[in-house]
Amino acid sequence: MKASSQRSVVARYVRIGIVVIAVVVLIGVLWIVLGPGPMDFAGGKTVALAGYQGPNPTGVPPVLAQASLLERGEYLSRAADCQSCHTAKDGLPFAGGRAFVLPFGTLYSTNITPDGQTGIGGYSDADFLRAVHRGIRRDGVYLYPAMPYDAYTYMTDADGLAIKAYLFSLAPVHAAARPNTLVFPFSQRWLLSFWSLLFSPDRRFEPNTGHDSQWNRGAYLVEALGHCGECHTPRNLFEALNNRRKFAGAVQSGWRAYNVTTDRGSGIGDWTDEELTRYIWGGHADGRGTASGPMGEAVDLSLAHLAPDDVAAIVTYEKTIPPMATPDLPPLKATPAPASHRQGVSAAFEPHGKQIFEGACVSCHDWTGVSPLTSWATLIGARAVNDPTATNVAQIVLSGTVRETPHGQVFMPAFGDAYSDVEIAAVANYVTARFGAKPSAISAENVAKLRKQGAE
Numbered sequence: 362m363k364a365s366s367q368r369s370v371v372a373r374y375v376r377i378g379i380v381v382i383a384v385v386v387l388i389g390v391l392w393i394v395l396g397p398g399p400m401d402f403a404g405g406k407t408v409a410l411a412g413y414q415g416p417n418p419t420g421v422p423p424v425l426a427q428a429s430l431l432e433r434g435e436y437l438s439r440a441a442d443c444q445s446c447h448t449a450k451d452g453l454p455f456a457g458g459r460a461f462v463l464p465f466g467t468l469y470s471t472n473i474t475p476d477g478q479t480g481i482g483g484y485s486d487a488d489f490l491r492a493v494h495r496g497i498r499r500d501g502v503y504l505y506p507a508m509p510y511d512a513y514t515y516m517t518d519a520d521g522l523a524i525k526a527y528l529f530s531l532a533p534v535h536a537a538a539r540p541n542t543l544v545f546p547f548s549q550r551w552l553l554s555f556w557s558l559l560f561s562p563d564r565r566f567e568p569n570t571g572h573d574s575q576w577n578r579g580a581y582l583v584e585a586l587g588h589c590g591e592c593h594t595p596r597n598l599f600e601a602l603n604n605r606r607k608f609a610g611a612v613q614s615g616w617r618a619y620n621v622t623t624d625r626g627s628g629i630g631d632w633t634d635e636e637l638t639r640y641i642w643g644g645h646a647d648g649r650g651t652a653s654g655p656m657g658e659a660v661d662l663s664l665a666h667l668a669p670d671d672v673a674a675i676v677t678y679e680k681t682i683p684p685m686a687t688p689d690l691p692p693l694k695a696t697p698a699p700a701s702h703r704q705g706v707s708a709a710f711e712p713h714g715k716q717i718f719e720g721a722c723v724s725c726h727d728w729t730g731v732s733p734l735t736s737w738a739t740l741i742g743a744r745a746v747n748d749p750t751a752t753n754v755a756q757i758v759l760s761g762t763v764r765e766t767p768h769g770q771v772f773m774p775a776f777g778d779a780y781s782d783v784e785i786a787a788v789a790n791y792v793t794a795r796f797g798a799k800p801s802a803i804s805a806e807n808v809a810k811l812r813k814q815g816a817e
Contacts, residue, residue, distance in 0.1 A: 396597070397604045398562065399512075399584045402683055405571025410517065413568040418577035419517045419585075422668040434527025437520050440586040440671070441513070442663040443528075445655075447473050456480075456534040461507050462614060462814045466543035468507050476533035489525045490518055495563055496553070503553035505541075506561070511601070515566040515585035560601035572681075579678025582671055587663070592618040592655065609685040615814035616654040617752045619744050624684035626692050634676050642672045644764055647736045648695065650743030651771075653762040654753065661764070693747045694798040697729035706794040714791025717784055721776065722792075730796040737764065737771040740796045751789040751801035755808050758785050760815055777815070782808040 400407075410419065421433045428436070438444070447470045449458030457472040475482040481489065481499075488499045496503055496510035504510065513521075546552060557563075566585050568577045583589050590602050595611040597603040610620040610627075620628040629637060636646040644652035644660035652660050664672070699705045702719065705728075718726075725738045730746075732738035740746050745753035761775030776785065782805040789808075794800035 397607075399590055399602070399604055399607065400569065400580055401604070402607060403569055403572060403580075403681065405569045407567035407569050409567060410565065413570070413577075415568065415574040415577070418568055418574060418581045419520055419566060422670050424668050424670070430523055430526050431530050434523035434525070434530075436666070437586065438524045438527050439663050439666040440582060441516075441524065442587065442659055443473065443524070445658050445662045446470050446507075453534050453536070455528065455531060456536040458536065458539055463543075463547075465547045466541065468505055468541050468543065469539040470507070471538050472534060472536045473528055474531050474534040474536075475529045476535050479535055479537045480533060481528065482533060484525070486522055486525065490521050493521045493524075496557055496561060503550050503557065505550075505553065506556065506600070509588040509591045510557075511561040512584060512588035512591060513586075514561055514563055515581070517565055520586075556599065556601070560599065575674045575677045576681065578671065579674035579676070582667075582675050583678050587675075589621070593621050606685055608682050610687050610690075612752070614655060615752070615811050616656075616756055617745075617748060617750065618656065619748075620685065620687045620690065621679060622682045622685040623680060624686050627687040627690040628684060629679070630684055634680070637676050637679065638672055641675060642667070642669075645737050647739075648742040650745060651737050651762075651764065653745075653757050653773075654760070657762055657764060689749060690744070691747060691749070691798040693742055693744065694796070695742050697731050697741050698795050700727075700729055702728050706791070706800075710794055710800070711787055711791040713784065714787035714789070717780065717788040718791055718795075721779075722788070725773075735771060738773070740792065746793055747797040747799070749793065749797075749799045749801050751793050751803040752807075752811070754792055754801075755785055755789040755803055756811055756815070758789060759808070759812055777812060781805070782812065 410417070421428060421436050425433060425436055444454050446459060447455045447457050449456070449460075449470075452458050453474075455472070455474050457470045459470040461468040461470070472480040474480040477483055484492070484499055491497050492499070492504065492508075493510060493513045493516060495514070496506065496508060498504060541548070566581050569580070572580075590604070590608065592613045593608045593610060594602045594604065595606050595609060608621045608628075611618050622628040623630040625631045632640075632646070632649065636649055640646040640649060640652065641660070641664050643665065644657055651657075667675075702715070702723075725732055725734055726740050727733055730740040732740075745757070748754070757773060758780075759775065759777040761777075762771075762773045764771045780788070786803050786805045786808045789803050790801050
């Protein structure tokens with residue numbers, strides 16, 4: 362074969378290869394972009410809210426039917442968990458400045474008090490709804506989807522404007538936005554116009570006629586207001602929610618948001634309605650663990666303030682999420698450890714960890730893992746203790762937690778200043794080995810990264 366013919370054959374195969382690769386890439390992109398919406402799993406038929414024959418699933422619960430606009434707005438702002446994201450550590454409520462540490466830089470939330478210069482005081486009703494539904498600021502600049510407008514897009518205009526009325530009733534705080542530190546190309550806001558076009562539908566909530574009014578109310582609370590998927594659903598290549606693995610768990614702000622599908626092994630499939638209600642409303646369920654970190658904050662600032670009927674609606678909706686296993690999470694260990702420290706996990710596994718646990722932890726948590734003081738401090742059965750990454754265990758040791766319970770305050774001190782990264786890794790690994798189903802191997806380097814995120 363002549364050389365020219367050989368080159369022609371090679372060039373042909375190269376072109377074919379390029380076409381095949383382009384087709385594969387295109388199929389992959391379409392697979393991501395054309396993924397299901399957050400409520401598509403339910404099937405059935407959806408209708409416009411105006412055409413729905415049942416009770417209106419949006420707005421406030423019946424107990425607040427006669428409430429003023431500001432009272433409704435306050436309730437809805439709590440349901441939407443606005444304060445949590447728009448309040449910096451030790452900062453003024455709603456004044457912004459909270460850091461969101463991402464793999465490609467740090468974002469800071471903005472001031473949503475009615476200050477005319479640094480807040481939203483100049484926003485008209487239309488400006489506010491455009492920001493909530495489409496993620497576009499008053500000046501036409503796109504917001505980063507850390508502001509969950511891909512969820513808030515399902516919020517009705519009436520509910521959005523009630524929230525605006527409440528926010529405008531607050532005292533204005535002059536607090537300029539901190540500059541973000543995102544690397545290229547994530548620093549280019551204009552790219553968000555394409556992201557929004559692909560992943561934010563810009564449409565309001567439509568009830569599903571195949572489910573009852575309680576389910577639809579739960580769907581509205583979970584998907585439109587509570588935006589639970591923003592933490593509990595993993596993300597795809599374009600940092601949009603991957604609803605093919607809806608609620609299967611993800612890592613957010615250095616904490617692990619666990620699987621809340623109906624999978625019995627790694628999710629909430631074997632939780633009773635009462636256990637789920639107690640956890641959502643109070644941040645604790647006996648034998649299941651205690652909410653800490655961002656979930657504890659969501660309970661304290663949002664979920665604990667919901668009406669009983671709304672919590673019941675959330676439980677109803679959650680119980681219909683299809684099961685989705687999280688492969689790295691083992692079945693929970695539910696039996697106490699031996700009462701003697703000489704039994705159970707060998708001290709040789711993590712002698713330094715055992716020493717720290719004995720000096721700082723055992724008086725509250727006991728060698729068995731069943732607290733002699735309060736069930737809130739019991740370790741047995743907690744998902745964090747049965748997580749081989751030990752991420753949340755290390756976070757709790759670093760930052761501690763303070764929770765208000767019906768029986769008084771539960772206080773877990775922060776040990777971040779008292780112990781080194783090596784020591785915190787050691788005690789976290791000892792805790793998972795003694796009380797969990799599978800030992801962890803978190804390193805001092807891992808703890809250092811978590812500590813840095815918590816300091817933002």
